[in-house]
Amino acid sequence: xxxxxxxxxxxxxxxxxxxxxxxxxxxxxxxxxxxxxxxxxxxxxxxxxxxxxxxxxxxxxxxxxxxxxxxxxxxxxxxxxxxxxxxxxxxxxxxxxxxxxxxxxxxxxxxxxxxxxxxxxxxxxxxxxxxxxxxxxxxxxxxxxxxxxxxxxxxxxxxxxxxxxxxxxxxxxxxxxxxxxxxxxxxxxxxxxxxxxxxxxxxxxxxxxxxxxxxxxxxxxxxxxxxxxxxxxxxxxxxxxxxxxxxxxxxxxxxxxxxxxxxxxxxxxxxxxxxxxxxxxxxxxxxxxxxxxxxxxxxxxxxxxxxxxxxxxxxxxxxxxxxxxxxxxxxxxxxxxxxxxxxxxxxxxxxxxxxxxxxxxxxxxxxxxxx
Numbered sequence: 001x002x003x004x005x006x007x008x009x010x011x012x013x014x015x016x017x018x019x020x021x022x023x024x025x026x027x028x029x030x031x032x033x034x035x036x037x038x039x040x041x042x043x044x045x046x047x048x049x050x051x052x053x054x055x056x057x058x059x060x061x062x063x064x065x066x067x068x069x070x071x072x073x074x075x076x077x078x079x080x081x082x083x084x085x086x087x088x089x090x091x092x093x094x095x096x097x098x099x100x101x102x103x104x105x106x107x108x109x110x111x112x113x114x115x116x117x118x119x120x121x122x123x124x125x126x127x128x129x130x131x132x133x134x135x136x137x138x139x140x141x142x143x144x145x146x147x148x149x150x151x152x153x154x155x156x157x158x159x160x161x162x163x164x165x166x167x168x169x170x171x172x173x174x175x176x177x178x179x180x181x182x183x184x185x186x187x188x189x190x191x192x193x194x195x196x197x198x199x200x201x202x203x204x205x206x207x208x209x210x211x212x213x214x215x216x217x218x219x220x221x222x223x224x225x226x227x228x229x230x231x232x233x234x235x236x237x238x239x240x241x242x243x244x245x246x247x248x249x250x251x252x253x254x255x256x257x258x259x260x261x262x263x264x265x266x267x268x269x270x271x272x273x274x275x276x277x278x279x280x281x282x283x284x285x286x287x288x289x290x291x292x293x294x295x296x297x298x299x300x301x302x303x304x305x306x307x308x309x310x311x312x313x314x315x316x317x318x319x320x321x322x323x324x325x326x327x328x329x330x331x332x333x334x335x336x337x338x339x340x341x342x343x344x345x346x347x348x349x350x351x352x353x354x355x356x357x358x359x360x361x362x363x364x365x366x367x368x369x370x371x
Contacts, residue, residue, distance in 0.1 A: 033363035034074035037340035038325075044339040045099040045171075045245070045310045048073070048325040055314070056151055057325075058100045058111075059341065065100045065111055065144065069152060073314065073323060073367050074343055084156040085111065085144045092161065093142045095119040099171050099245065099310070102151060103207070105181070109146035109154050110207040112162070114139055114170040132239045134194035140164055141172040141185055143208040160208040165217065167191045169200075171244045171310075174207065177257065177283050183210055184259060186244035187219070196229075196238035198222045199246055199261060199276075201283055212284075220286050221276055223263065227295050228274065230265035240265045243274070245310040252322075254352040262309035263295065267335035269306035273297035273326075275353070297324070297356040305359040306332040307339065318369030321345050328359055 045060040050073075057068045057076060064086040070079040087094045093115035100113040116138045127134055141162040146154030162172065162183060172185035180203065187200035199221040202212035223241040226233035230240060245262035259276040272295035280288025299306045311326035324346050329338040344364060347355045 032366055034366050035362040035364070036342035036344075036360070038074050038343050039076040039341045042337070042339055043341045044327045044336070046325045046327060046341045047099075047101045047312045048314045048343075049102065049312075050314050050317075051104070051151060053317075054152075056102065057341075058102060059327075060098045060100070062095075062097060064097060065113060067102070067151065072370050073316075073325075074370070076341070082152065084146065084154075085158070087115070087158070090117075092117045092138075092140060093158075096139065098139075101173055101312070102146075103174050104151075105174065105207045108148070109151050109156075110159070110174075111144040111146070111156075112172050112174060112207075113142055113144070114172065115142055116140070129192040130194035131192070132194035132237065134168075134192065136170065137168055137192065137194070139168055139170050141169045141183070145208070162208065163202075163210040164200075165214045168193075168197075170197075171246065171262075173246050173248065174204075175201070175246075175248050175259070175283065177278070178281075181205075181207065182283055184220075184246045184248075186242065186246070187217075189219070195240060195242075196223045197242040197244055199243045199259070203284065216284070218284050218286055220259075220283075220289050221261065221274075221291060225263075225293065227270065227272065227298075228263040230268050230270050232270065242266065247312055249313055249354060251348060251352050251354075253348070256352040258354065259289075260296070260311060260313075260354070262311075266307070266309065269299055269329065269332035271307040271309040272299065273309055273311060273356070277353070292353075296354065297326075297359065300358045300360055303358070303360040304330050305361070306330070308342075308359045316345075316367035316369055317371075320368050322347070322354075323367060324356060326359070 043059045048057045055070045068079040096116045098114040120135045143159040145159040146156045148154035168188045170186045175182040175184045184201045186197045198219045202210045205211040221243045246259045249258045257278040263274045264270040275292040277290045279290045306329045308328040325343045327339040349355045
């Protein structure tokens with residue numbers, strides 16, 4: 001999700017040599033199918049949830065947090081929109097607003113998001129301490145609170161900066177286990193590392209307060225496999241090797257708990273999804289996590305679906321199906337500019353792990369119960 005050049009203006013993706021659909025409208029001959037992307041303009045880092053008979057979405061636009069509302073999951077071109085937070089200038093959270101997520105916790109709504117104070121441009125006196133170029137050195141995690149039962153009618157206001165020990169932090173998410181709330185986010189080992197980006201976890205006492213001291217912060221995943229780095233198997237350095245975009249996913253039948261995260265470089269065709277499973281009882285113990293040795297959702301060159309990652313998960317209107325919403329590229333040479341938002345149904349393997357399809361464009365059947 002490292003988006004040095006993420007455009008704030010939304011850019012439509014171009015056609016390529018493959019004859020695949022590029023518009024997210026329902027099929028003209030049938031309302032029972034749809035094609036990807038589900039939004040005609042560009043977008044990245046989608047966060048989608050269902051509440052009160054509607055779907056809601058937010059995604060990175062660099063400048064603010066906008067909430068979208070739709071009756072259907074598979075077409076957002078005519079969705080209602082509402083600005084819920086636009087920062088004033090001069091604060092640590094004024095620029096480069098990335099990867100907002102909206103969670104319902106303790107009766108209110110909370111947006112957890114990444115931002116920085118200088119448009120991803122630290123002064124030379126700071127960046128000179130980094131081993132590699134590190135424009136994201138000032139990125140931190142922040143929280144906006146929405147009071148009320150309905151996210152659309154909630155009163156939104158800035159709440160707090162999350163404590164990440166004055167170190168790089170992006171793509172934070174809330175993780176819940178046995179009535180304890182945790183913060184999982186993408187981190188460096190040290191303040192000026194500049195890479196690799198790992199997954200860190202800390203305890204929280206409420207949605208805006210981290211309770212773990214730095215000595216208890218744990219790193220639960222690092223880019224160790226060749227496919228977690230770009231180019232594959234880079235031997236000389238770890239620049240832009242990333243574990244980021246973590247999301248909690250729970251098997252509704254078995255109760256197994258996973259963290260699905262993004263790996264490799266976010267502006268590259270090799271961006272993919274990877275999997276941690278909580279096999280012990282303590283999320284703060286790195287030994288209680290089991291990492292899948294291969295990516296679980298990755299590029300499909302046969303359909304020109306590249307750079308697939310930074311996903312969120314939701315359900316069909318009748319709650320019988322699980323759906324993944326993610327971003328990907330049709331032309332990987334355009335990097336961050338090329339990303340668009342897509343959706344597909346997924347299932348579960350016999351061992352309880354998620355079973356994701358190959359990414360593509362469809363046409364696919366609409367979610368069960370969608371009208």
